[in-house]
Amino acid sequence: MHASRRLASVAAALATAMLALGGAACGSTEDATSTTGDTSTSTGDATVPETTRYEFTVADGTRTDGASQVEIPLGTSVALTVTADTADELHVHGYDLTADTVPGQPASIEFVADLPGVFEVELHQAGTVVTQLRVTG
Numbered sequence: 001m002h003a004s005r006r007l008a009s010v011a012a013a014l015a016t017a018m019l020a021l022g023g024a025a026c027g028s029t030e031d032a033t034s035t036t037g038d039t040s041t042s043t044g045d046a047t048v049p050e051t052t053r054y055e056f057t058v059a060d061g062t063r064t065d066g067a068s069q070v071e072i073p074l075g076t077s078v079a080l081t082v083t084a085d086t087a088d089e090l091h092v093h094g095y096d097l098t099a100d101t102v103p104g105q106p107a108s109i110e111f112v113a114d115l116p117g118v119f120e121v122e123l124h125q126a127g128t129v130v131t132q133l134r135v136t137g
Contacts, residue, residue: 050077051077051078051079051110052072052076052077052078052079053078053079053080053081054066054067054070054078054079054080054081054131055081055082055083055106056080056081056082056083056130056131057082057083057084058082058083058084058085058086058123058126058128058130059084059085060085061126061128062128063128063129063130063131066130066131067131068129068131068132069131069132069133069134070131070132070133070134071134071136072113072133072134072135072136073113073135073136073137074113074114074116074135074136074137075112075113075114075137076112076113076135077110077111077112077113078110078111078112078113078133079108079109079110080092080108080109080110080121080130080131081106081107081108082101082106082107082108082121082123082130083101083104083105083106083107084101084103084107084123085103085104086101086103086123086125086126087100087101087102087103088100088101088123088124088125088126089101089123089124089125090107090109090121090122090123090124090130091121091122091123091124092109092111092119092121092133093119093120093121093122094115094117094119095111095115095119097109097111098124101123113133113135115135116135116136116137117134117135118132118133118134118135119132119133119135120132120133121133
């Protein structure tokens with residue numbers, strides 16, 4: 001199951017990177033930005049759940065924007081975007097998802113929160129905890 005999850009995370013990271021390179025900008029707010037709309041989007045006969053988005057900024061090894069912990073209902077589609085001032089590896093523990101950070105550019109990881117528990121999201125080389133995900137349900 002790890003191979004299919006990793007493949008899905010790579011595909012999501014590539015799609016997110018293409019959007020970012022296409023002009024999508026990462027905004028920053030006082031706390032983590034959570035963007036939700038309706039709980040689903042209709043695409044013909046299929047219903048696709050909305051993605052809940054959280055944005056974080058890390059500078060000098062410290063989270064400067066975004067919440068220290070976010071609560072996510074089990075089964076939620078999640079996108080985590082981190083803009084750091086150093087090159088590093090963004091890692092979601094428990095889900096074993098990663099993305100490389102490039103200084104000043106947003107790095108994103110998208111996934112479905114299908115494992116309950118508390119999971120750290122960190123910049124691996126710096127050892128900076130970006131946030132904790134509390135997946136409940």
